[in-house]
Amino acid sequence: MRRLAAACLLLVAVACGHRESSEAPVVTVFAAASLKTALDQVGIEVIAPAGLRWRVTYAASSTLARQIEAGAPADLFISADQEWMDHVQARGFIRPGTRVTLIGNTLVLIAPADSATTLRLKPGAPLRAALGDGRLALADPTVVPAGKYARAALAHLGLWDQVADRVAPADHVRAALALVARGEAPLGIVYGSDARAEPRVRVVDRIAPQTHPPIRYPAALTSAARPEAGAVLRRLQGPAASAVFAAQGWQGPVP
Numbered sequence: 001m002r003r004l005a006a007a008c009l010l011l012v013a014v015a016c017g018h019r020e021s022s023e024a025p026v027v028t029v030f031a032a033a034s035l036k037t038a039l040d041q042v043g044i045e046v047i048a049p050a051g052l053r054w055r056v057t058y059a060a061s062s063t064l065a066r067q068i069e070a071g072a073p074a075d076l077f078i079s080a081d082q083e084w085m086d087h088v089q090a091r092g093f094i095r096p097g098t099r100v101t102l103i104g105n106t107l108v109l110i111a112p113a114d115s116a117t118t119l120r121l122k123p124g125a126p127l128r129a130a131l132g133d134g135r136l137a138l139a140d141p142t143v144v145p146a147g148k149y150a151r152a153a154l155a156h157l158g159l160w161d162q163v164a165d166r167v168a169p170a171d172h173v174r175a176a177l178a179l180v181a182r183g184e185a186p187l188g189i190v191y192g193s194d195a196r197a198e199p200r201v202r203v204v205d206r207i208a209p210q211t212h213p214p215i216r217y218p219a220a221l222t223s224a225a226r227p228e229a230g231a232v233l234r235r236l237q238g239p240a241a242s243a244v245f246a247a248q249g250w251q252g253p254v255p
Helices: 002-022 033-050 061-069 082-090 127-131 145-156 160-166 173-181 192-197 228-236 239-247
Strands: 026-032 053-059 076-078 100-104 107-112 136-139 167-170 187-191 201-206 216-221
Touching: 026 033, 026 061, 026 228, 033 053, 033 173, 033 192, 033 228, 033 239, 053 061, 061 076, 061 082, 076 228, 082 216, 107 145, 107 173, 107 192, 127 160, 127 187, 136 145, 136 173, 145 160, 145 173, 145 187, 160 167, 167 173, 173 187, 173 192, 173 201, 187 192, 192 201, 216 228, 228 239
Parallel strands: 026 053, 026 076, 136 167, 136 187
Antiparallel strands: 076 216, 100 216, 107 187, 107 201
């Protein structure tokens, strides 16, 4: 009986080992925080059914780029702007020939869903007055792409000087979104896809795309990427993922 029990345990161990070895390795993705809602859905509807596995870390593109530069074990990087992808590519952390422009986005002015504020962002608009005693929620405009785009748009419209000292800078765009959703800021500027993902805010105005640089999200394999990362990137460019992005207000794939 002891021999039979030992044999059974051995068979179970072999079977478990075979099952684990047959699973695809986990691909580590570093992605801009604004992608969370879309990529979570893509993971369920596109990545898992393809037999692929991933682990996605969301943060500001600037933070992720610096982590990659410091040696963080990422296989795939998706940035919210070209500049931070350029940063890691120039330092040799991107695999040559893998960089693509995945999707695009827009900017919107938002307020809490129960706010009665109306405002059109145009030259001379009373943006500061619309804030009252509050602040304008932005992703940090010194380093985070969403904040940099917002500052560029406001500067183009001649409104930045009105509010430069009334900004509530957030670590990333989803944090800025949360400030408005919780009513801690009366207004904020985020991506269109962010506003669509959060029912506690409403769009006050859509910001004209000609007021800021084009919002493009580049994606690329890192220099240390495992082979399976290429399959993940191809799936992200495919029609199933594109349908998820489009349903959530993203533009893409774009040239």
